[in-house]
Amino acid sequence: MKRPTIGILTWREGKRFAEPTYFRRLLKAGQELGCTAFLFSPKDVLASGKQVRGYVLDANGKWQSRLFDRPDAVFDRYRYTPTQAFKDYVAFRRTSPFLYANNRLANKWRVHEVLHRDSRMHRWLPETLLYNRQNLIKMLGRHSLLYVKPLNGTGGRNILSIEKHGGGYRLLGRDKQRAKISKVFSDISAVLRWTDRWTRQEKYIVQQGLRLQLVPARAVDMRLLIQKNGQGEWSITGHGFRVGGERSATSNLHGGGKAVPVPAFLKPKFGEERSAQIVRDCEDLAHQTAETLEDHFGRMVEFGLDIGIDVDGRAWLIEVNPKPAREIFREMGATEQYKRAIQRPLEYAIYLAKTQGREGREPLLKRKVASR
Ligand SMILES: Nc1ncnc2c1ncn2[C@@H]1O[C@H](COP(=O)(O)OP(=O)(O)O)[C@@H](O)[C@H]1O
Numbered sequence: 299m300k301r302p303t304i305g306i307l308t309w310r311e312g313k314r315f316a317e318p319t320y321f322r323r324l325l326k327a328g329q330e331l332g333c334t335a336f337l338f339s340p341k342d343v344l345a346s347g348k349q350v351r352g353y354v355l356d357a358n359g360k361w362q363s364r365l366f367d368r369p370d371a372v373f374d375r376y377r378y379t380p381t382q383a384f385k386d387y388v389a390f391r392r393t394s395p396f397l398y399a400n401n402r403l404a405n406k407w408r409v410h411e412v413l414h415r416d417s418r419m420h421r422w423l424p425e426t427l428l429y430n431r432q433n434l435i436k437m438l439g440r441h442s443l444l445y446v447k448p449l450n451g452t453g454g455r456n457i458l459s460i461e462k463h464g465g466g467y468r469l470l471g472r473d474k475q476r477a478k479i480s481k482v483f484s485d486i487s488a489v490l491r492w493t494d495r496w497t498r499q500e501k502y503i504v505q506q507g508l509r510l511q512l513v514p515a516r517a518v519d520m521r522l523l524i525q526k527n528g529q530g531e532w533s534i535t536g537h538g539f540r541v542g543g544e545r546s547a548t549s550n551l552h553g554g555g556k557a558v559p560v561p562a563f564l565k566p567k568f569g570e571e572r573s574a575q576i577v578r579d580c581e582d583l584a585h586q587t588a589e590t591l592e593d594h595f596g597r598m599v600e601f602g603l604d605i606g607i608d609v610d611g612r613a614w615l616i617e618v619n620p621k622p623a624r625e626i627f628r629e630m631g632a633t634e635q636y637k638r639a640i641q642r643p644l645e646y647a648i649y650l651a652k653t654q655g656r657e658g659r660e661p662l663l664k665r666k667v668a669s670r
Pocket residue numbers: 424444445447451452453454455457505506507508509510517518519542547548549550604606616617
């Protein structure tokens with residue numbers, strides 16, 4: 299076969315790209331793996347559909363565009379923004395005739411529904427309902443800590459925790475700008491008035507809150523990266539812990555979180571054997587999640603999972619990121635894992651290009667085509 303060409307779908311404005319640093323590393327990895335990788339955005343596909351304006355780096359590390367034939371496979375890295383450009387991308391994904399390494403995933407609520415339909419997932423799923431007054435009251439009756447999160451949120455924005463506290467309620471959270479929020483209310487009607495206002499702009503879920511304070515007064519959760527490899531199989535690339543800032547409801551890096559390797563973190567608390575068990579459970583969770591979601595949404599290439607380990611050592615799935623960051627490995631100094639995390643989606647895309655999508659999951663492909 300000729301040298302495979304892999305298109306990377308993303309946002310661009312002139313020669314500004316959504317994730318320039320990551321893309322530089324990705325294109326370099328492409329060279330090392332023997333493929334031709336280029337960036338493109340929905341507007342770069344020529345009317346014929348047979349050619350694409352693609353962006354690559356020249357010898358001086360500057361972005362250059364040139365015309366390419368239709369790529370053999372496409373890695374979709376277009377990330378959510380609340381803009382018209384994103385709506386255009388969604389329409390583009392429905393009609394563009396490429397062999398995609400990954401499909402789109404749905405919002406947090408839809409993803410929860412799909413996972414919850416699979417009983418094999420139940421033990422890892424915190425109770426989750428759509429936000430409304432009745433559901434909030436119901437959930438407060440069942441759990442002493444709740445999280446309220448937007449269906450389309452990312453990066454720890456617009457997240458609120460509600461904790462029963464003395465006879466009242468303590469609310470902690472992060473607003474749109476990720477500024478900290480802290481409120482205390484003495485009765486539930488005051489809470490409801492406030493949360494109704496908080497959730498007015500968009501839809502939210504209300505979720506069982508997990509006790510993740512493995513470090514006192516800090517939110518801690520695991521980030522696990524599961525990816526397809528060059529044989530088309532799911533494989534766990536690595537994991538790390540993210541320790542949130544002091545008195546923060548979230549552990550996201552942008553909110554002041556720190557990255558810590560997993561064994562160093564678990565062993566002092568749970569001992570060697572129990573720690574190994576917990577890690578195995580997280581890996582089972584990851585494989586099952588990938589399989590269940592792929593069965594429903596079609597072919598996928600990677601997932602970044604936010605996993606909560608509660609103070610009893612139980613693993614819970616908090617969030618599935620279909621277009622995850624991989625910086626946690628770099629922050630931990632895990633350079634090999636970081637390199638692999640960048641390479642793997644390309645290795646899978648090359649595998650797809652070579653097999654032209656006839657990899658071992660025929661029933662899945664037939665179902666996808668049939669449902670269009
Ligand atoms: N149910 C929950 N229980 C405890 N902590 C949670 C819960 N949901 C979210 N968090 C905390 O908030 C962070 C952000 O929530 P997440 O659902 O991952 O949203 P985002 O898309 O903004 O990253 C998590 O990484 C975790 O630290």
